[in-house]
Amino acid sequence: xxxxxxxxxxxxxxxxxxxxxxxxxxxxxxxxxxxxxxxxxxxxxxxxxxxxxxxxxxxxxxxxxxxxxxxxxxxxxxxxxxxxxxxxxxxxxxxxxxxxxxxxxxxxxxxxxxxxxxxxxxxxxxxxxxxxxxxxxxxxxxxxxxxxxxxxxxxxxxxxxxxxxxxxxxxxxxxxxxxxxxxxxxxxxxxxxxxxxxxxxxxxxxxxxxxxxxxxxxxxxxxxxxxxxxxxxxxxxxxxxxxxxxxxxxxxxxxxxxxxxxxxxxxxxxxxxxxxxxxxxxxxxxxxxxxxxxxxxxxxxxxxxxxxxxxxxxxxxxxxxxxxxxxxxxxxxxxxxxxxxxxxxxxxxxxxxxxxxxxxxxxxxxxxxxxxxxxxxxxxxxxxxxxxxxxxxxxxxxxxxxxxxxxxxxxxxxxxxxxxxxxxxxxxxxxxxxxxxxxxxxxxxxxxxxxxxxxxxxxxxxxxxxxxxxxxxxxxxxxxxxxxxxxxxxxxxxxxxxxxxxxxxxxxxxxxxxxxxxxxxxxxxxxxxxxxxxxxxxxxxxxxxxxxxxxxxxxxxxxxxxxxxxxxxxxxxxxxxxxxxxxxxxxxxxxxxxxxxxxxxxxxxxxxxxxxxxxxxxxxxxx
Numbered sequence: 001x002x003x004x005x006x007x008x009x010x011x012x013x014x015x016x017x018x019x020x021x022x023x024x025x026x027x028x029x030x031x032x033x034x035x036x037x038x039x040x041x042x043x044x045x046x047x048x049x050x051x052x053x054x055x056x057x058x059x060x061x062x063x064x065x066x067x068x069x070x071x072x073x074x075x076x077x078x079x080x081x082x083x084x085x086x087x088x089x090x091x092x093x094x095x096x097x098x099x100x101x102x103x104x105x106x107x108x109x110x111x112x113x114x115x116x117x118x119x120x121x122x123x124x125x126x127x128x129x130x131x132x133x134x135x136x137x138x139x140x141x142x143x144x145x146x147x148x149x150x151x152x153x154x155x156x157x158x159x160x161x162x163x164x165x166x167x168x169x170x171x172x173x174x175x176x177x178x179x180x181x182x183x184x185x186x187x188x189x190x191x192x193x194x195x196x197x198x199x200x201x202x203x204x205x206x207x208x209x210x211x212x213x214x215x216x217x218x219x220x221x222x223x224x225x226x227x228x229x230x231x232x233x234x235x236x237x238x239x240x241x242x243x244x245x246x247x248x249x250x251x252x253x254x255x256x257x258x259x260x261x262x263x264x265x266x267x268x269x270x271x272x273x274x275x276x277x278x279x280x281x282x283x284x285x286x287x288x289x290x291x292x293x294x295x296x297x298x299x300x301x302x303x304x305x306x307x308x309x310x311x312x313x314x315x316x317x318x319x320x321x322x323x324x325x326x327x328x329x330x331x332x333x334x335x336x337x338x339x340x341x342x343x344x345x346x347x348x349x350x351x352x353x354x355x356x357x358x359x360x361x362x363x364x365x366x367x368x369x370x371x372x373x374x375x376x377x378x379x380x381x382x383x384x385x386x387x388x389x390x391x392x393x394x395x396x397x398x399x400x401x402x403x404x405x406x407x408x409x410x411x412x413x414x415x416x417x418x419x420x421x422x423x424x425x426x427x428x429x430x431x432x433x434x435x436x437x438x439x440x441x442x443x444x445x446x447x448x449x450x451x452x453x454x455x456x457x458x459x460x461x462x463x464x465x466x467x468x469x470x471x472x473x474x475x476x477x478x479x480x481x482x483x484x485x486x487x488x489x490x491x492x493x494x495x496x497x498x499x500x501x502x503x504x505x506x507x508x509x510x511x512x513x514x515x516x517x518x519x520x521x522x523x524x525x526x527x528x529x530x531x532x533x534x535x536x537x538x539x540x541x542x543x544x545x546x547x548x549x550x551x552x553x554x555x556x557x558x559x560x561x562x563x564x565x566x567x568x569x570x571x572x573x574x575x576x577x578x579x580x581x582x583x584x585x586x587x588x589x590x591x592x593x594x595x596x597x598x599x600x601x602x603x604x605x606x607x608x609x610x611x612x613x614x615x616x617x618x619x620x621x622x623x
Contacts, residue, residue, distance in 0.1 A: 007032040007033060008032075010032040010035065010060075010107065011028055011029060011031065011032050013060065013080075014028060014031060014032070014058070014107075015028055016080070017058075017079075017080035018080075018127055019123065019124045019126075019127030019128070020058075020124075022121070022123045022124065022127075022455055022456050022459065023117070023121060023124060024121075027117070027120075027121070031109075031113075034109070034110065034113050035107045035108060035109055036107075036108045037060070037105065037106070037107060037108070038105075038106050038108060039103070039104070039105055039106075040062070040064075040100040040103070040104040040105075040106060041100065041103055042100050042101060042102055042103050042104075043099065043100065043101075044099070044100050045097055045098060045099050045100075046064060046083060046084075046098040046099070046100060046104070046106060047083060047084055047087070047094050047096065047097065047098040048094065048097060049067075049093075049094055049095060049096055049097045050093050050094065051092075051093050051094060052087070052092035052093050052094070053084050053087040053088070053092060053093075053094050054088075054092075054110065054111045055084055055108040055109060055110060055111065055114075056082055056083070056084045056085055056088060056108070056109040056111075056114045057082065057083040057084050057098070057106045057107070057108060058080070058081070058082050058106065058107040058108075058109065059077060059078065059079055059080060059081045059082075059083075059104055059105070059106055059107075060079070060104075060105040060106060060107055061079055061103075061104065061105045062078070062079070062100060062101075062102040062103055062104030062105060062106075063076065063077065063078040063079075063081075063100075063101050063102045063104070064076070064077055064081070064083060064098050064099060064100050064101060064104060065098070065099050065101050066083065066096050066097070066098050067096065067097045067099070068095070068096055073237075074096065076101075076244075082128070083098045084098070085114070085128040088111050088114050088115070089118075089128065121459065122459050122462050122463055122466070122532045123450075123455050123456060123458070123459030123462075125532060126449075126450075126459070126462075126532065156234075156235060156236065156237060156238065157232055157233065157234050157235070157236050157237070157238055157241050157255055157266065158234045158235060159238075160238060160264075160266050161234065161255055161263055161264030161265075161266065163264065164264070165190050165254070165262045165263060165264050165265060166180070166184050166186050166189060166190065166265075167189055167190035167191060167192045167262070168180055168189055168190075168191060168192070168201075168221060169191075169192055169193075170191050170192065170193050170198050170199070170220065170221060170222040170225075171220060171221075171222070172220070172221050173217065173218050173219065173220060173221065174206070174210055174215070174217040174218070174219055174220075174221050174224060175217040175218060176221075177189055177191075177201055177221045178206055178217065181203065181206075186265075187202060187203045187252070187267070188200055188201065188202040188203065188252040188265055188267075189201045189202075189221075190254055190262050190265065191221055191222060191225045192262075195261060196260075197229070197231070197254055197256065197260075197261075197262045198222065198225070198227065198228070199222065199225035199226055199227045199228065199229060200225060200226050200229040200252060200254055200265075201221055201224065201225045201226070202226075202251070202252055204251075205224055205225065205226065206224075209224040210224055229253075229254055230244065230248055230250065230253065231253065231254045231255065231256045231262075232244060232253045232254070232255045232256070232266065233255070233256065234255050234256065234257050234258075234263050234264075235258075241253060241266065242268075245268055251267055251268050252265055252266075252267050253265065253266050253267075282298065282299075282301055282302065282305055282326055282329075283325055283326055283329040285298045286298050286299060286326070286329040286330055286333050287329055287332070287333055289333060291337065292334065292337060292396045292399055292400070293399075295330055295333050295334060295337075295396070295400055296399045296400045296401070299326065299330050299400045299401060300400075300401060302323065302326050302364070302401070303364055303572075303576040303582065304576065305322065305323075305326070306319060306322075306323060306363075306364055306569065306572065306573055306576065307573045307576045307577060309322060310569055310570050310573035311573070315562060315566065316562050316563075316565035316566040316568075316569050317361075317537060317562060317565070319363075319569055320356075320360060320361040320362060320363060320565065320569075321360050323362045323363060323364070323366075324356075324357050324360045324361065324362045327353075327357050327362055327366075327402070328353070328357070328451055330397070330400050330402070331351070331353070331370075331393070331397065331451055331452065332451065332452050334393050334396045334397065334400070335351055335389075335393055335452045335453075337396075338389055338392045338393050338396070339389070341392075342385060342388055342389060342392075343385075345385065345386075345389075345453075346378070346379075346381075346382040346385050347374060347375040347377045347378045347379075347382060348374075348375040348377075348453065348454035348457065349372055349373060349374045349375065349386065349453045349454060349457070350372070350373040350450050350452070350453040350454050350455060350456075350457040350458045351370065351371075351372055351393075351411070351450075351451050351452040351453050352370065352371050352372070352373060352448050352449060352450055352451060352458055353369065353370060353448070353449050353451050354369035354370065354371060354409060354444050354445060354447060354448055355369040355409075355444045355447055356369075356447075356519075357369065357449070358447045358448050358449035358534055359447050359449075359519070359534050359535050359536055360449075360534075360535050361515075361519075361535065361536060361565070363565075363568060363569055363572060363582075363584075364569075364572045364576070364582035365572065365581070365582040365583050365584060366402065367402060367403045367404065367405045367406070368394065368397050368398075368402050368403065368404055368405050368409075368410050369405055369409050369410070369444060370390075370393075370394070370409075370410050370411045370416075371409075371410075371411055371416040371417065371445070371448070372386060372389075372390060372411045372416070372417040372418075373418070373419075373420055373423055373457040373458060373461060374386060374417070374418065374419045374420065374457075375419070375420065375454065375457060376419045376420050376421050378419050386417055387412075387414075387417070389411075390410070390411035390412045390417055391412055393411070394410055394411060394412045407441070409441075409444060420457050420460060420461060423461050424461065424464050426445075427445070427461070427464065427465050427468075428464075428468065430442045430445075430475065431465070431468045431469060431472040431475045432468070432472060432475070434472075434474055434475040434478045436478055436481075439475065439478045439479060439482065440482060443479060443482065443520070443523065446465070446523060446527060447519075447523065447534055448461075448462070448534070449534055462532060465527075466527075466530045466531075466532055467530070469527040469528070469530060470527070470528055470529060470530045473617070476524060476527065476528050476617055477617040479520075479523065479524045479527070480524050480613050480614065480616065480617040481617075482520060483517065483520035483521050483523070483524050483610065483613060484610040484611075484613055484614050486512065486513060486516055486517045486520055487513055487517070487607065487610070488513045488514055488517055488603035488604075488606045488607050489508050489509065489510075489513045489514070489603065490600060490603040490604065490607065496508055496588055496596075496599075496600075506587065506588075507585035507586055507587050507588075508585065508586045508587075508588065509584060509585055510564060510567060510568045510571070510584055510585070510586045511568065511584035512584075513603075514564040514568075514602070514603065514606065515561070515564055515565055515568065517606050517610065518536060518557065518560065518561040518564070518606055518609075519536050521557070521606070521609050521610065521613055522536045522539035522540050522543070522557075523539065524613060524617075525539060525540070525542070525543035525546075525548050525549070525613075526539035526542050526543065528548070528616075529542060529543070529546045529548065531543075531546070536561060537558055537561065537562075540554050540557055540558050540561070541554065541558075548616075549609075549612075553609070553612070556605045557605060557606070557609050559602075559605075560601075560602035560603075560605040560606055561602075563598055563599070563602045564599065564602050564603075564606075567586060567591070567595060567599060568584060568586065571586045571590065574590070
């Protein structure tokens with residue numbers, strides 16, 4: 001009986017955390033019996049760099065840090081966090097250390113069970129793809145490995161401690177402590193017992209634990225302080241301290257030396273002054289905004305973030321993930337604000353991103369591409385709620401710097417706000433009865449990613465598409481024709497083909513014939529193999545693994561995509577620096593001879609890849 005209770009509790013725990021919460025009930029029922037439980041004391045390693053790992057670790061309690069080969073902090077996770085997926089998907093030995101920073105209880109899922117779940121449940125696999133490659137951990141890794149580093153990554157905490165610690169004895173009264181805080185002009189005090197740090201008292205503690213609670217200010221400060229507070233190492237990087245504070249939702253952090261003696265106190269405000277354009281702050285600040293104006297104000301810092309990342313030589317791939325993560329944060333906050341006003345959704349739904357943001361490749365100058373998948377239980381009387389949600393969020397996105405899609409590919413279009421069954425019919429029509437014009441407009445919908453709501457709706461649609469696409473040869477031929485028609489801007493004698501008229505005359509449209517061409521090539525390859533990959537680099541890798549692209553050709557195409565994307569981002573960063581609106585039109589006059597030479601080579605690689613694709617599909621008889 002005790003064992004049954006333990007398995008039931010484990011099942012309920014998993015059901016409350018991603019990505020297990022998206023698994024079918026029957027799968028969740030069986031899963032706990034295949035798990036083992038291990039206890040790790042603080043300071044011990046769950047996974048060790050250089051050693052093989054054959055399990056996914058799910059923290060039942062405690063917290064752990066992930067450090068890369070250079071010892072840099074890459075990720076921090078608490079209850080429900082998963083570690084080890086990289087070795088399970090990319091191979092051993094591990095290139096990361098995962099170390100318990102608190103006593104941890106971990107659930108261990110064997111590799112074979114992990115792979116089976118990934119195969120049977122695309123949403124489960126997609127979670128780990130995103131965990132490995134996206135959100136803030138990818139951006140953080142990029143920043144920490146950059147050659148120059150940002151201020152917050154180069155600064156040690158010692159440099160932030162600008163004054164001697166201000167404290168009181170634990171025997172002092174709350175009134176006396178408040179008087180010290182007022183006299184010294186500080187928002188927190190260290191509470192000492194001799195030379196030992198016993199606790200911390202903040203202005204928030206005074207408000208919530210004393211004034212609001214009606215407590216007599218004559219009591220000892222030790223009765224209302226936060227005892228044994230979390231502390232920071234004076235020799236740590238400011239960035240590590242930031243992660244500690246953000247992860248624990250604390251505003252004040254006592255700093256101690258090697259002998260555990262307090263040397264000062266830092267606040268999140270100190271760190272914010274250090275670098276406002278850090279993407280970690282940006283995404284976190286967006287999530288805290290109480291209204292649309294606040295979201296718009298914070299998201300307006302994104303161009304400066306991109307400029308900073310370009311100046312640090314971060315890769316185009318990593319910058320695209322940062323821009324995407326910020327876009328996701330904006331959209332999720334706007335959706336949450338809208339739901340707070342409109343009330344709960346009448347039935348489950350999933351708000352999805354399309355196009356470059358779905359692929360984790362968004363740059364500046366991007367417009368909106370969104371849709372809504374609605375549970376089939378929806379009734380006619382529910383339509384108004386979803387129409388109101390789409391209209392509000394779309395308008396709010398405009399206010400936040402994301403213009404409307406000129407092709408009306410937005411959730412405000414009733415065609416792209418449908419029950420799941422209608423979405424299945426829509427995709428089935430594209431796949432089995434392809435019409436050239438329809439395919440041209442529909443291709444963006446094959447780059448789709450769940451952003452908010454019930455992700456299982458997207459997972460079910462994705463399963464349907466991936467099961468049908470490999471056999472849809474006529475559809476793939478139309479898609480391939482579209483991909484090969486989008487030629488790189490390179491002339492017969494390897495000269496650049498420039499825009500001949502309009503406001504962008506004498507410039508390269510680096511998105512349409514460069515980035516866009518690779519995106520379309522990779523999309524055809526991925527769909528033809530039934531790969532769930534959406535990111536272009538991941539799709540190229542899937543084509544390599546399927547034997548469609550040789551190792552060298554896949555590497556060349558991947559490098560060409562990175563180079564072209566980086567040239568675009570550097571161009572946009574220069575526009576931000578000048579105060580211009582970012583676009584995708586690059587003047588050859590702004591390119592060095594090195595850039596021109598390698599851009600020609602990149603375009604040649606793309607053109608050759610298009611020729612290879614043309615031979616895979618019978619395009620000669622389609623119009």
